Amino acid sequence: MVQLTRPSAPPRAANFATRAAAFGRRGRAWLSLVPGMVGASPVLAHHAMDGVTPGSAVEGLLSGFAHPVIGADHFCFLLTVGMLLAFCPLRARLQAVAALAGGLLLGVVAAVNGLDFPLANLFCILTLIGTGLLALATRSVGTRPLVAVVGVAALFHGLAFAAAIVGSEASPLIAYLIGLSITGGVIVLGVGILASTLATGFGRDFPRAARRWTGFAALIIGNLLLLSIGTL
Structure with a gap:
């Protein structure tokens, strides 16, 4: 009698290698978009309302929704921070969000009340590069120092965001x-949330790979923005 045997499952390492290769291809595809993002950033920055200062609460809210997304330095900074905190406890992530909101608030309010800091855009780019280096670090940073870094970095982004609201009413x-x-x-x-979901499919080595790709992207975008800072 012929005995039927089940085909052996592919080794776990092979599964991860295949998935990691696919993830790497996706990462390279995203990196190919970097020049376009950097080129578009000077054009889009501070133009969520077509360059017009918001005159109502609705316009202010819409402008606030849009501004963190339309600038490559701001958007990529937030993405990098999100990845740095992706595998931290929820409490640490919520603390970072609170620090982010507090830093943005202080920066905008300070600029609206007369603080002139012409290097705000430069410092925004430097915060992107800094968080990229943290993502590439071989040793993880503690959650408390990371939350503090997010708060201080957000202050400079708030100073830059204020350009769109100076002169507006309360x-x-x-x-x-x-x-x-x-x-x-x-x-x-x-x-x-996205990174945690993907980690269930890619395995335990996914966090390190995801942070590495995020760090590389942050450094590339940050340095390209530094080269084009004369047009920002």
Whole structure:
């Protein structure tokens, strides 16, 4: 009698190698979009309302929703922060979101009240490069220092965001701050949820690979933005 045997399952290492290769191809595809993102950033930055200062709470809210997304430095900074915190406890992620909102608030309010910091855009790019280096670090940073870094970095992004709201009344300003905080928090937490979901399919080595690709992308985009800072 012929005995039927089940085909042996492919080794776990082979499964991960296949998935990692697919992830690497996706990462290279995303990196191919970097020049376009950098080129579009100077054009889109601070133009969520076509360059017009928000005159109502609705306009302020919409402008706040849009601004963290339309600038490559701001958006990529938030994505990198989200990946740095993706595999931290939920409490640490919520603390980082609170620090982010607080830093944005302080930066915008300080600029609206007369603080002139012409190097805000430069420092925004440097925060992107800094978080990229943290993502590539071989030793993980503690959650408390990381939350503090997020808060300080957000201060510079807030100073840059203020350019779109200076001269506005209180109602649009408050709505603008709410919009900034919501968008920033959604991006940071959303990246964490997405990364955790993908980790269940790619295996335990996924967090390191994801952080590495994120760090490389942040460094590339940050350095390209530094080269084009004269047009920002």
